[in-house]
Every structure is written in C-alpha cells, then in structure tokens.
Amino acid sequence: MTGIAKLRRHRRSVVIAAALLAALGTTAAPAQADQGRWAAVWGAAAQPAVPTADWYGVNWSEQGFTDDSVRQVVRLTGGGTRIRIRLSNIYGTKPLHIAGAMVGYAGIGAAVEAGSLRTLRFGGTDATVVPPGREIVSDATPFRTSTGDRVAVTLRLDAPTGPATFHHFAMTTSYRAPGDHLDDTGATAFTQHSDSWYYLTGVETSGRAHRGTVVAFGDSLTDGVGSTKGADARYPDRLAERLEAAGLPRSVVNAGIGGNRVLTDSPIYGEHALTRFSRDVLARPGVRSVIILDGVNDLAAWNETGPVTCAQIIDGHRTLIRLAHARGLRVIGATITPMGASAAYSPDGERIRQQVNHWIRTSGEYDAVVDFDRIVANSDRIRAAYDSGDHIHLNDAGYRAVADAVDLDAL
Incomplete structure (x- = not known):
C-alpha cells in the first residue's frame, strides 16, 4: 500500500469511527463522582x-x-x-x-x-x-x-x-x-x-463514587506480553494499584492487543488502531482519559504491509487524539519503547521511532506525555533489568517502572 493510499485510508477511518459512534449510541463523556452512573472496571479488546x-x-x-x-x-x-x-x-x-x-x-x-x-x-x-x-x-x-x-x-x-x-x-x-x-x-x-x-x-459497575475510567490503549506492551501469567503484572494493573493506593476512585481498562498496529489491519492481530478506537475506548462507559502507547508493530522489520514513514504514524496518532478530544477525553501520549537486538529491529525503524518520539515529547498535541522510552531504554535497546528476554517486551519490573512513571494528576 502506498503512502497516499494509507493516508486516504486514515481519513476514511475517521469517518467510519464517527459513524460507528452514532450507531452505538453510547456515551463516553467524562464521569462525575456519581454513584448512579456505570463505569468500566475491566475490559479486553476483541480479536478475530x-x-x-x-x-x-x-x-x-x-x-x-x-x-x-x-x-x-x-x-x-x-x-x-x-x-x-x-x-x-x-x-x-x-x-x-x-x-x-x-x-x-x-x-x-x-x-x-x-x-x-x-x-x-x-x-x-x-x-x-x-x-x-x-x-x-x-x-x-x-x-x-x-x-x-x-x-x-x-x-x-x-x-x-x-x-x-x-x-x-x-x-x-x-x-x-x-x-x-x-x-x-x-x-x-x-x-x-x-x-x-x-x-x-x-465488566462494568455502578453504585459507588467514581471519577472516570482510564483506558490504556495500544499493542502488546499494554497487553502485558512478557509479564508473569496469572500475576496481574501488566502496566495497567500496576497503574490501577497506584490509583487505589492514592485514594483516587478511578478504574483502569486494558485495551491493548498484542501485535496490533496504528496504520494497517492484521489477519492475526486485528483491526488497526484507528478502526477499533471507537469500540475499545469511546464506547465504554465512564471513560475520562486514555493513554496511547502504539506504533512499535508498524515499525517492526516483519511488517508485511511494507515500510511506513514518520509522517504516517504521526498522522495516525493525530487521528486518535482528534477522536478522543471530540468526546471530551484527556489524551496522554506514551513514547514508543525500543526493539534493538530483536528480530523486529531495523535501522530505518529505529530512526522513525526516534522521530515519532520527538514529536510526542515536543509537539504539545497530547494533553500530557509519559516518557516510557526514557524509563526503559538504553540507547536503542531495553535495559537488561526490564527486558523479558525477547528485547521487545518488558518483564514485571519493566511494566512496574513505566506504570510508576505515569503522573496521576495528568489523568
């Protein structure tokens, strides 16, 4: 697919997302401390x-x-x-x-x-x-x-x-x-x-004071691949624990899909982020903010759809920001973590990753930024203490470290 074709597809995705929201007839407006309202307190993103x-x-x-x-x-x-x-x-x-x-x-x-x-x-x-x-x-x-x-x-x-x-x-x-x-x-x-x-x-609950759900949206790094099975050690789990310890009545929903991409669909890893954002974020009740960590699979050397550009990935992030802002949500951008020494690494992919991360940090288009890359990276590689072993995914300590870097006030 050419770059022009992808950009056209992105624009179509915005139209499709708007139509889907209208069809769903759901509300994702910021929730107040209202005991009668429903709030998403657990979630998983659907896949084929x-x-x-x-x-x-x-x-x-x-x-x-x-x-x-x-x-x-x-x-x-x-x-x-x-x-x-x-x-x-x-x-x-x-x-x-x-x-x-x-x-x-x-x-x-x-x-x-x-x-x-x-x-x-x-x-x-x-x-x-x-x-x-x-x-x-x-x-x-x-x-x-x-x-x-x-x-x-x-x-x-x-x-x-x-x-x-x-x-x-x-x-x-x-x-x-x-x-x-x-x-x-x-x-x-x-x-x-x-x-x-x-x-x-x-899973959704009502009947207690609630100040809005945080949705963690992204790929396998949000999904928690590399963490200990059965230990609830993904970064959204740790973020929820921090909110509870701080006495903040906010829930966290994990909307990550391992292998998911910003720009293109995958027969294995599902519809791309621009298509599924409405269903997995905006259609859930009580959502107030969303953390977006996405793009590593678009840059992976094995991406069968061909090379992408920095401009295309940024355009995809801008679309997600617009969709969220149109529903009154606060949007936090997370920098993309490295792939050095993994089978997914390529010099071109690393160059684009650095460019996209610079835009996330400096553009001001996100309402807030959490710099996961600077927390876990040693140049173009994940620090050994945070590496699950495949040089792409984090271990329990790595997921805890990035969750601890999130400014709770930014949510």
Whole structure:
C-alpha cells in the first residue's frame, strides 16, 4: 500500500469511527463522582479467531464451542453495588447462543466462592442470542465489589458457536467444562485450560463514587506480553494499584492487543488502531482519559504491509487524539519503547521511532506525555533489568517502572 493510499485510508477511518459512534449510541463523556452512573472496571479488546501459537499455548477460538461451560476470572479495578458484563460477537460468523451466565467471587483456579453466584440476565431473561457483528450488555445485577476483587464469569454455550471472538494474550487462565456447569462452584469439571478470554470484553459497575475510567490503549506492551501469567503484572494493573493506593476512585481498562498496529489491519492481530478506537475506548462507559502507547508493530522489520514513514504514524496518532478530544477525553501520549537486538529491529525503524518520539515529547498535541522510552531504554535497546528476554517486551519490573512513571494528576 502506498503512502497516499494509507493516508486516504486514515481519513476514511475517521469517518467510519464517527459513524460507528452514532450507531452505538453510547456515551463516553467524562464521569462525575456519581454513584448512579456505570463505569468500566475491566475490559479486553476483541480479536478475530486465530490459530494456536505454540509459544503461548492453546486457544479455542478457531474451533469455538458446542456444548460447554466457559469460566473466566478477571480482576476488577473499581467496585460498586451493581454489576453487568459486556459480551462480543463482533467477529462471529453465526448467532452466539448464550444459554446462561453467572458471576461470583473467584476462588482458587476455576472454583467460585460458595454462596456468591448471581445470575446475569439479558432483557429480563436468562438466555440471549448475540447476532454476528454485535455486542450486548447484560442487565444490572446486585453484586457488591471492591477494587482488586477477582470475579469469575461463567458462560453456558449450548449450541455450535463457530469461530469465537476472543482476546488472545489474556496472560491468565480461563477454564472450560463439557456440558452444563453454570452453577457449579467447584473446579473439578473444568479440566481444560486456555490463556485467552472468549466473548467477554467488559465488566462494568455502578453504585459507588467514581471519577472516570482510564483506558490504556495500544499493542502488546499494554497487553502485558512478557509479564508473569496469572500475576496481574501488566502496566495497567500496576497503574490501577497506584490509583487505589492514592485514594483516587478511578478504574483502569486494558485495551491493548498484542501485535496490533496504528496504520494497517492484521489477519492475526486485528483491526488497526484507528478502526477499533471507537469500540475499545469511546464506547465504554465512564471513560475520562486514555493513554496511547502504539506504533512499535508498524515499525517492526516483519511488517508485511511494507515500510511506513514518520509522517504516517504521526498522522495516525493525530487521528486518535482528534477522536478522543471530540468526546471530551484527556489524551496522554506514551513514547514508543525500543526493539534493538530483536528480530523486529531495523535501522530505518529505529530512526522513525526516534522521530515519532520527538514529536510526542515536543509537539504539545497530547494533553500530557509519559516518557516510557526514557524509563526503559538504553540507547536503542531495553535495559537488561526490564527486558523479558525477547528485547521487545518488558518483564514485571519493566511494566512496574513505566506504570510508576505515569503522573496521576495528568489523568
């Protein structure tokens, strides 16, 4: 694709994003300390089904489900007295039949705390059907939660789903049992494990004071690839912990997708940032600010769409800024971290990375800047103390360091 064609595509993306917002009819205006409003307190960005990656582990997205119960454990970054979930069939090829859904406090592994299960309903009924290309939100259910609570969401899928809309790099374990185990609080039946999330793209709460959700938007560095599985050690997790410790009632939603790009779609890593920004950021309730860390995959030596320019990446960031500002959101730009010594590195990519980072730091177009690059970089490489081992992704210490660099007042 030529540079002119890409720029034209970017302009089309702005139009598409505006149309999508109108179609969704959702509100992402800055939230006040209003106990009656809904706030996103956990999230995952939807992706199309992809094959299992040997290095990461089994995922069930391509084959989907037929007669199964799927239990997924997530950690909330905000609390409330009512709860609802968001389910996505955005990449489905057939209607998704939900025979039932439950939420409860997570125990060890796939277990749920006895007596904590609550039925989630949809339009007053236990079952629902999600058409292909659509998302739905469950009814409000009384369920008291606090920041840091781990909740288990169980879905009963009793008809062939086809390929599943999912999120690949969950960095935690999901569980599957054949048949109906919707109200089973034990772990014994859930013998199949996967490190991905399926259909579940959001958890939202209301009933407590809340001053707005922060969305962390980007690629694998936001997704937490390289962190310890099951440890909630991604940088958005650490940021949520800091907000809680500071007594600031703000939740954090992770909208990263490993491998995602600013400018071009990928058959494996999903729609590019300009297309998915509306769904993954603007359509979530209570959003007040967004941190954008994106561009490393556009610069990677393996990018099959061909070379990009500094101007094209900056134009993409400007589009994201405009979309966010149009909805009254505060936008924080994060500098792109290095790839030196990795298979993704190229001299041209490094040159453009430095140029884009200079623009992020000095242009004044972002409302605030967090300089992840200066925190973790030693020239064109990640510092050894922060390197997960592949010279692209951070380890737990690296993710903690960049989260600690975020000025909470900037949010």
